Amino acid sequence: YVSIQLNNDSIIEGIETIELEIVSGEEGDNNNYVVGTQNTTTIEILDDDTVPDDQTGGFNILINNNYHNYQEENVKSYGGEEQDITGNVTLPDTDTINITGNNWKALDLAYTIAEDSVLTFEFKSDQRGEVQGIGLDKDTFLDTTLFQLDGTQDYGIQDFQYTDVGNWQSFTINLSDYYAVGEVKNYLVFANDDDSQSVSNSQFRNIELYDINGINGSIIDSDFQVLVALYNSTNGNNWYDNTGWNTLSNENVGDWYGVTVEGDRVVSLDLGSDNSALQQSVNNLVHAVALESGNNLSGEIPAELGNLSNLQQLDLSGNELSGDIPSELGNLSNLQQLDLSGNELSGDIPSELGNLSNLQQLNLSSNELSGDIPETLTDRSFTLILENPPYVVSEIPDQDIQPNDPLNLDISGHFADLNEDTITYEAENLPEGLTLDATTGIITGQITTTGTYSITVTGIDNDGSISDTFDINVSEEKLDLNNYNRVTGDDQTLGEADTITLDHNLQTITLDRTYKDPVIFAPSVSFNGSQPASPRITNVTSNSFDIYLQEPSNMDGFHIPETLSYLVMEKGTYQLSDGTLLEVGSLDTDATTNSSDRNLTPWQTIEFDIDFGDTPVIFSQVQTYNESDFVRTRQQNATSNGFQVVMEEEEIKARNGEGHLNENIGYMAITSGSGNSNPGFLTN
Numbered sequence: 001y002v003s004i005q006l007n008n009d010s011i012i013e014g015i016e017t018i019e020l021e022i023v024s025g026e027e028g029d030n031n032n033y034v035v036g037t038q039n040t041t042t043i044e045i046l047d048d049d050t051v052p053d054d055q056t057g058g059f060n061i062l063i064n065n066n067y068h069n070y071q072e073e074n075v076k077s078y079g080g081e082e083q084d085i086t087g088n089v090t091l092p093d094t095d096t097i098n099i100t101g102n103n104w105k106a107l108d109l110a111y112t113i114a115e116d117s118v119l120t121f122e123f124k125s126d127q128r129g130e131v132q133g134i135g136l137d138k139d140t141f142l143d144t145t146l147f148q149l150d151g152t153q154d155y156g157i158q159d160f161q162y163t164d165v166g167n168w169q170s171f172t173i174n175l176s177d178y179y180a181v182g183e184v185k186n187y188l189v190f191a192n193d194d195d196s197q198s199v200s201n202s203q204f205r206n207i208e209l210y211d212i213n214g215i216n217g218s219i220i221d222s223d224f225q226v227l228v229a230l231y232n233s234t235n236g237n238n239w240y241d242n243t244g245w246n247t248l249s250n251e252n253v254g255d256w257y258g259v260t261v262e263g264d265r266v267v268s269l270d271l272g273s274d275n276s277a278l279q280q281s282v283n284n285l286v287h288a289v290a291l292e293s294g295n296n297l298s299g300e301i302p303a304e305l306g307n308l309s310n311l312q313q314l315d316l317s318g319n320e321l322s323g324d325i326p327s328e329l330g331n332l333s334n335l336q337q338l339d340l341s342g343n344e345l346s347g348d349i350p351s352e353l354g355n356l357s358n359l360q361q362l363n364l365s366s367n368e369l370s371g372d373i374p375e376t377l378t379d380r381s382f383t384l385i386l387e388n389p390p391y392v393v394s395e396i397p398d399q400d401i402q403p404n405d406p407l408n409l410d411i412s413g414h415f416a417d418l419n420e421d422t423i424t425y426e427a428e429n430l431p432e433g434l435t436l437d438a439t440t441g442i443i444t445g446q447i448t449t450t451g452t453y454s455i456t457v458t459g460i461d462n463d464g465s466i467s468d469t470f471d472i473n474v475s476e477e478k479l480d481l482n483n484y485n486r487v488t489g490d491d492q493t494l495g496e497a498d499t500i501t502l503d504h505n506l507q508t509i510t511l512d513r514t515y516k517d518p519v520i521f522a523p524s525v526s527f528n529g530s531q532p533a534s535p536r537i538t539n540v541t542s543n544s545f546d547i548y549l550q551e552p553s554n555m556d557g558f559h560i561p562e563t564l565s566y567l568v569m570e571k572g573t574y575q576l577s578d579g580t581l582l583e584v585g586s587l588d589t590d591a592t593t594n595s596s597d598r599n600l601t602p603w604q605t606i607e608f609d610i611d612f613g614d615t616p617v618i619f620s621q622v623q624t625y626n627e628s629d630f631v632r633t634r635q636q637n638a639t640s641n642g643f644q645v646v647m648e649e650e651e652i653k654a655r656n657g658e659g660h661l662n663e664n665i666g667y668m669a670i671t672s673g674s675g676n677s678n679p680g681f682l683t684n
Contacts, residue, residue: 059091061188062208062264063111070107078106078189079142086198096205099192102129106140106187109209113183116212117175118263120310122168122205123149129200131155131193132162136175136185146191147173150202153193164357168205170310170334172262210263212254222307223266224250227259229304230269234297234321239271241295258295265310271295272339273318294318294342301340306331317363318342325364330355339363341385349386349418351376364388366463369418389464390417396457396470397673399579400613403474404446407434408577412441414468415459428456431472450474494582495569502535504559506548509566514543517571519584519666521621522547525562531555534632535564538625552630552650569668573609579671583610586623586666593634593648595655603636603644608669612640616669620645627661629653643669 058071072091077084087101099105111117113136125132130153135146146156149171157178160171179185188207194200218224230236231245239245244256254261260268273294297319305314306328312335321343329338330352336359345367353362354376362377365387377384393416401407415423427436427443431453434445447453451474458467496512502525511518522535536550547566549559574582591602608616620633630650637644645667647660 058094059097060094061107062210063109064210068109074107076106076108076140076187077104078137078140078187078191079104080140083142083193085195087192087194096203097190098201098203099190100199100201101192102194102198102200103192104142104190105192106137106189109136109186109188111136111185111209113175113179113181113185114211115176115181117179117209118212119173119175119207119209120171120263120265121207122170123162124166124168124203124205125150125162125201126166127200128152128165129192129194129202130196131191132200132202133191134204135189135191136179137187137189138183138185140187140189143189145178146189147178148191151193155191155193167357168333170358208263208265212261212263218250219253219261219264219266221250223264223310224253226302226304226307227253227256227266229302233302234299234319239295239297260313262310266308267310268313269308269311270313270315271297271319272315273342294320297321300324301326301329301345303328305329308332309334311335312358313337315339316343321345323347325350325353325369327352329353332356334358336360341365341367343367345369347371349374349377353377354380361385368466370416371418373418386419387463388418390415390421390423390459390461390466392459392466392468396468397579397671398471398473400473400475401447401579403448403450405474406446407444407472409443410441410578411443411457411468415441415466417459417461419463421461421463423459423461426458426460428458429453430455447472447474494574495567497565497567499563499565501561501563502547502549503561504533504549504551504557506538506546508539508544508546511543511545511568515568515570516542518542518545518568519571519586519668520545520547520566520568520623521619521666521668522564522566523619523621525549525564528562529560531559533559533562534630535566535621536625536631537621537623540623550630554650554652581610581612581616581671583608583616583669584667585609586664587645588662588664589645589647590660590662591646592631592658592660593646593654595651601646603646604665605642605644606667607642608640610669612669612671614672615640617672618643618667618669620665620667622647623664623666626663629660631660631663633665643667 058069060067060069072089075089083104085102087099087103089103089105090098092098121134129151131148131151133146133148133156135143135156137143137145144156147160148156148158149160150162160173162169190202190204192200192202228248231248236242236245241257244253253259258269258271259266294317297316298321300323301316301321303326306326311332314335315337317339322345324347325340325345327350330350335356338359341363346369348371349364349369351374354374359382361383363385365385367388368391369388370391373386392414394414396411396414399409411425417423424438425436425441426438430436431447433447434443436443453472454469455472456467456469458465500509518540520537520540522537525533525535531551532555533549533551535547537545537547539546549562551557551559569584571584571586576582587604587606589604591604594600615638618635618638620635622631622633631647633645634648635643635645645665647663648654649660
């Protein structure tokens with residue numbers, strides 16, 4: 001008979017071939033072996049960290065890494081008829097026991113209290129009773145060593161209180177602080193006392209009972225796989241200290257650098273700049289100094305960290321971690337401390353961090369985070385540390401100007417700060433003639449000499465800085481800016497916009513200001529009525545225009561009110577204060593599409609007065625009502641220098657190419673991308 005003790009069988013499992021050698025023993029006539037004999041055999045290794053197939057029903061308690069299974073018939077009365085009176089006990093799943101009414105219950109157990117004995121579990125109650133708790137006892141007679149978790153009456157040990165009403169709350173109890181070492185406990189007991197109403201309920205799940213040093217430091221496989229993922233994702237081979245980690249073996253994990261284990265679960269990961277290993281004797285001074293800034297973790301935080309359901313502390317501060325903060329960290333329901341400060345993390349703060357109901361401190365400072373603080377974090381009572389430097393919202397566009405052109409460029413809108421701190425601005429390589437207001441972020445002045453000037457602007461607050469670089473191209477040949485209406489002051493208004501309700505009846509819109517040559521754009525409407533309709537514009541004057549909803553001729557011509565927005569722009573060519581180019585114009589044409597033979601469609605070519613450099617965004621719309629047929633515009637072949645446009649009638653007439661009377665088509669072309677301009681350019 002050969003007995004083999006295998007530790008860490010969550011890693012070594014399945015069919016394995018082993019070699020045996022007899023290395024000692026007394027040889028004799030009655031012994032059937034010879035010292036030195038070798039042989040091989042095949043064995044099957046089972047992972048006893050998982051529930052055996054024959055124990056998948058009922059309720060399971062994990063005792064020193066071995067599952068003990070209980071069915072409903074195994075649940076005994078505790079405290080006698082005076083206590084265990086009414087209610088039910090159900091086992092909704094293999095991890096949970098649910099007790100309702102006025103019930104005191106017990107489960108058979110044979111456990112000897114050790115110096116490092118620990119009881120861990122989760123508790124939840126939706127209806128408070130008089131005494132609700134858990135404990136261990138040598139018999140089924142009522143005992144005041146019960147750990148009371150909740151209830152209106154005081155009974156037993158009061159050191160552990162349920163506070164997260166209606167939600168699961170985790171508890172860890174060091175049993176040797178309350179029970180005598182060496183004492184044998186024969187029962188695990190539960191109290192759900194509610195003499196007055198018998199309506200309370202107590203739920204317990206994930207109950208584990210273990211000696212910390214009794215399972216050789218191995219952890220459940222799911223936690224072990226998370227540690228492996230963290231090591232691989234953060235270049236573990238280059239850590240300053242990867243003691244234990246580099247073996248990637250599920251053995252004595254509690255001795256690994258920065259890992260704290262309780263039972264078979266990981267409860268703390270401390271790989272940051274405050275790691276307690278700094279307090280230990282370190283022979284290599286360079287190594288000690290390096291640890292003060294973290295453990296040299298780089299790469300990205302793996303999403304698998306969200307699977308460490310018993311984790312209470314996570315410290316990855318002072319490293320070189322980059323990328324986003326995984327939203328899966330919001331699954332760490334037992335987490336109390338989360339410190340990711342001093343890294344290079346970017347992107348938004350995931351709102352899922354607001355799910356951490358037990359969190360006491362969240363430190364995300366000294367990263368490169370952007371966006372807004374999630375509302376899920378703003379009304380919480382834990383300590384929130386979010387000091388981050390400014391970030392670039394959008395890159396400052398290059399500027400194309402002529403010598404002596406007045407420049408008024410506000411770069412402040414390209415910077416923002418997570419904490420909404422005050423940002424000041426600095427500029428490098430600012431050419432002669434330009435100045436930057438450090439408070440407002442506005443660059444003003446004139447450049448007299450042609451050339452390309454590369455300027456770096458830096459936004460600064462108390463937590464750091466961020467820079468962005470852009471070019472100012474000063475050229476006499478690139479653009480004939482004498483043909484432009486220069487927009488550099490707050491007193492110039494290019495247009496206005498508004499939202500109106502409109503039906504098939506002609507409606508006159510009176511404008512807020514008087515224009516020299518306005519162009520109207522109203523491209524689309526709401527969908528209150530299902531019949532097709534398009535806004536039709538006519539009678540454009542310097543301070544008003546008429547508009548109605550036009551249906552194709554196969555409709556009845558009546559349309560219920562719809563909502564639409566319109567934009568009025570003054571005809572001309574412009575360069576806004578941030579360098580954005582804008583051209584508004586029009587042409588008269590009778591060109592219409594011919595859908596039966598597209599080669600016969602007389603496309604009208606519009607050449608821009610501006611050289612946009614890149615293809616701009618283009619809008620077009622019919623401005624007149626010289627013929628009553630339904631009509632709208634179509635566009636194609638847009639470039640930086642122009643585009644083609646034509647009128648399109650309703651389908652039956654477009655197919656036949658019947659033509660249309662001369663109409664005026666307005667268009668607007670604007671530099672694509674994002675930008676900003678001085679206040680007052682558009683009015684509502």
